[in-house]
């Protein structure tokens with residue numbers, strides 16, 4: 456584990472003792488409990504953990520879409536109270552607007568940036584659609600696209616406005632291996648060039664190790680931080696790098712050891 | 721062999737009209753009370769030639785369109801307000817729910833007292849018939865917009881007016897449209913009721929024509945007007961609502 460004191464760069468997001476409960480039809484759930492974490496400006500942080508351990512809930516809290524029951528979250532010096540353009544979320548479901556075509560969906564976030572001209576917006580939208588391999592689909596409505604294509608449009612839509620913080624919930628899960636490998640490269644390039652802060656949720660440990668500066672392993676019921684891994688491999692990283700496989704095995708071992716121990720108890 | 725979709729309905733319609741004609745002529749039925757289709761047709765032809773039916777239809781359509789437009793123009797923002805503000809929903813929303821069930825003829829006495837036998841009285845009745853259905857429909861469809869769309873839009877920086885015009889209304893559009901359609905049907909009914917019950921001095925509409933037919937014991941006229949009323953309702957649906965609905969469904973992939 457690393458302390459936040461020896462970091463030179465300031466914290467972009469600060470979480471202090473964050474707890475979130477839900478009272479659903481299935482009863483009371485503590486989705487996230489006592490999470491404290493500093494996410495540095497320009498850091499790529501990856502959240503992993505078994506299904507239901509509160510990863511999506513954590514992203515929603517950071518986005519300001521949900522409110523903490525206890526503890527606090529800060530963006531820089533400001534407490535996070537409501538959603539804003541500086542923290543864009545790419546959701547687990549694609550959340551594309553069915554009344555807009557692919558290009559217009561990508562334009563949606565860009566049009567909310569007043570400092571751009573319409574040509575710059577169009578150019579950016581086309582650039583990101585092409586990046587995700589859908590340059591020829593800009594006129595297609597969401598229902599005319601496959602599930603993976605929709606997820607790619609959603610990816611383009613979240614990258615295009617170039618937000619300060621990007622929160623991504625399993626953005627690559629619906630993609631084929633080939634597109635995915637290519638996007639790992641592209642997202643690292645974007646990350647290095649633009650120096651943004653990215654928090655990404657995934658179930659794919661190799662993906663986590665490939666992309667993250669740090670990998671945060673969460674444990675479920677209630678969702679807590681179990682362990683944090685520092686990934687010191689140089690970028691750009693490639694999925695088939697053996698060093699990456701070694702680290703991934705380490706994280707996987709930690710994940711499964713926890714799963715086993717929770718089964719026994 | 722595959723027949724065109726319209727063959728069976730046309731045949732059945734002809735059979736029905738023919739049977740009716742035959743039944744009235746040879747079945748010892750009082751032709752004054754139950755006019756045969758040929759009488760209705762000849763009344764229609766005659767009133768087409770003297771312009772009666774056309775001018776009455778125009779008067780009625782004008783009232784309908786104006787009343788509907790006012791009703792929708794009031795209903796859409798009020799429905800949105802009901803969806804947005806809790807206490808408005810608990811007051812105006814509940815009131816709308818109640819008034820929607822009130823047959824609009826019930827407004828006629830009030831309308832007469834307030835406005836006299838004027839155009840405004842009919843319009844008032846039509847607006848009262850339309851507005852509540854639209855309010856309820858808009859409120860419901862705005863409230864059932866999928867929260868995921870709102871969340872996605874908000875994290876991209878959309879809020880306030882932008883959120884309403886670019887996300888909530890487009891997302892709620894199918895529901896709002898079906899509310900408008902219902903409002904249209906209510907407007908049409910309330911207008912007929914108003915025209916039949918009230919002698920409006922400022923114009924002679926279809927309802928007045930129907931009423932006059934009754935007074936003159938011209939059942940061919942009464943039924944002829946009824947046919948026109950049905951036809952206008954159908955046409956409005958065919959040329960206005962149906963294409964919009966089809967376009968909405970197709971562009972969002974909701975077609976069955």
Ligand SMILES: Nc1ncnc2c1ncn2[C@@H]1O[C@H](COP(=O)(O)OP(=O)(O)OP(=O)(O)O)[C@@H](O)[C@H]1O
Pocket residue numbers: 477478479480484485486505506507508509510511512513547
């Ligand atoms: N709106 C809600 N109402 C009630 N319970 C909820 C709600 N949202 C999440 N939960 C519960 O909180 C817990 C964490 O959910 P969350 O969606 O954050 O999990 P996750 O880690 O994202 O899982 P997955 O990997 O399957 O996406 C789960 O037990 C879930 O049932």
Ligand SMILES: [Mg+2]
Pocket residue numbers: 510511512547624
């Ligand atoms: Mg999730």
